[in-house]
Amino acid sequence: MKKVTINSVAEYAGVSKKTVSRVLNNEPNVSPATREKVLKVFKELDYKPNPIARGLARNKSFIIGCLYDNPSKSYITRVQSGALEACHKFNYNLLIHPCELRGDELIHNVDQLLTTSRLDGLVLTPPFSDSQELIDFLKTQNIPFARVASALEDDTSISVRSNDEQGAYELTEHLISLGHKEIAFIKGHQDHSATEKRFSGYQNALLNHGIEFNEDLVAQGNFSYHSGADSAKQILDLEPMPTAVFASNDYMAAAVLKLATQRQLRVPEDISIAGFDNAPIARHIWPGLTTIAQPVEEMTRQAVEQLILQISDPSTEVYQKVLEAKLITRESTAEK
Amino acid sequence: MKKVTINSVAEYAGVSKKTVSRVLNNEPNVSPATREKVLKVFKELDYKPNPIARGLARNKSFIIGCLYDNPSKSYITRVQSGALEACHKFNYNLLIHPCELRGDELIHNVDQLLTTSRLDGLVLTPPFSDSQELIDFLKTQNIPFARVASALEDDTSISVRSNDEQGAYELTEHLISLGHKEIAFIKGHQDHSATEKRFSGYQNALLNHGIEFNEDLVAQGNFSYHSGADSAKQILDLEPMPTAVFASNDYMAAAVLKLATQRQLRVPEDISIAGFDNAPIARHIWPGLTTIAQPVEEMTRQAVEQLILQISDPSTEVYQKVLEAKLITRESTAEK
């Protein structure tokens, strides 16, 4: 079976390969008759243009790379789903690249990625979207990128995030409105900018409602279930035990719920528990978790869509957007 | 900033571009001195070979595509993680392609994928690894592929799966050994071959222990949490209520657990619940789920590794492997 190329098609159809190319790319300036003829030959020979040859000639790959390193698997799944939606809309494909490294290693690793596969652009998710070093590197390499959920101020690059601080503020206010005053807090991963944002939302809500901030009620997690379990132990061992726990994501909140249940505590009667993200697990456990819905898919979808627009036309205005986060109340929180 | 190509390097170093190419690819037949010289120029000019040009010349892309359509997000995450491990080991990258379509649409969609991005190979996960139609298509296209968790008999293509039937048998036997006789079963998605395998493991265990199979105890799920919730309702409404429930995956088992808890049933005292897969959720909920550990990452890792070996050398023997599944007992099952 011989390979079918633009040359075989041209020969078979009795036209030049430039004409074939024109038909292929739906360009004007081809008479309807020849266009018909060429299209017919495409079918007869089952011709498939070679994307690599196209890529070389046009200096494009139609592939977007997605960089991530996140202990929450569901976050990654949602990121991918949003990214894929945007990619497929424009006939791009998505290459995934988890990276566990920091500093020099990170730059080297990304450099390697760009050397192995030519990518038209990169979408950065936390914590990479907050890495100034990486961003500077990408700029020197002249490779377009978009940031998701980044708190970095940089109006020269695409950024879509959600309002973490406001979300945390609302959730804390919700707990306060239920009569809670001793509200423990579990922080997220230190490298993620969302961690500080959520923490200050919590602190500000306390402040504005005249509740004194108590450092003893704060535990350091890293967004993983495991870290939530450690923090849960620390918090549930406090005397007196807080009446509510606000974890910076749903996985950690689920860990608190598990330990509380194991200790025969009733949730929410004995203790209220809330999370953040509205990950699937928030509704898969009993009681369902009160949480903040963060539009992860939508953030990523918009970021990638804008990235592709910018690739097509570098003069496109740099898109910067903040989406709303909203409170979802379920059974895990109740009046004190 | 001018682009640095093999030509600029050759010119700058005062050698032919073939020599540069040799150094680039670590080929022999270059004197140590010239090799040194060229390597130095690489650094000075910060030369990065263009992967697309290489791809065109060698007819390779160093990209593997991963096809999936699975309601279980954690399954996908595990598949990706195994696939990535193998890819990175050989300097390949991974492109992900979820596909929701069946029949003609599916073939067309995959055809489109291959037209947009040249892929060196494809790894098929359930239910695609069981689609004879897709497999036939890929064979006509001459594109290498590997099947994960497929029950299809085809010794001409790479296949790595785990022993679903044996796993289900062991889990059922575990429940029987605890004194259970009315064991409900929730089936998985009809398009997945694992569904029938697990079901027959369950049936055979009953048979071999002299327990009559009762169709009323069987519910049809599709591996999603939602379908598990529907099946749970059906099962827990039975009179008399079964004393144990075996769901074909952990998500569905989690849904049973949630409904049981909502109904004030104590697990495992009032009813034992077990799943399959050993997904993260199995240990994130309370009580933890007894389940069957399926080596999803390892299956995919081996499949992709073999795929890459076959791409490098088509004469490589076709790899076919069945991995063991093993019982993990947690708190959700107990003596009747």
Added chain:
DNA sequence: CTGAAAGCGCTTACAG
């Protein structure tokens, strides 16, 4: 050990 030529399968820029 080294290199000149041809080619991978397309597109771009130009000419008619």
Added chain:
DNA sequence: CTGAAAGCGCTTACAG
């Protein structure tokens, strides 16, 4: 409306 030429940045096959 159509095409011949050159080029994208590499590698392969061959010659010396």
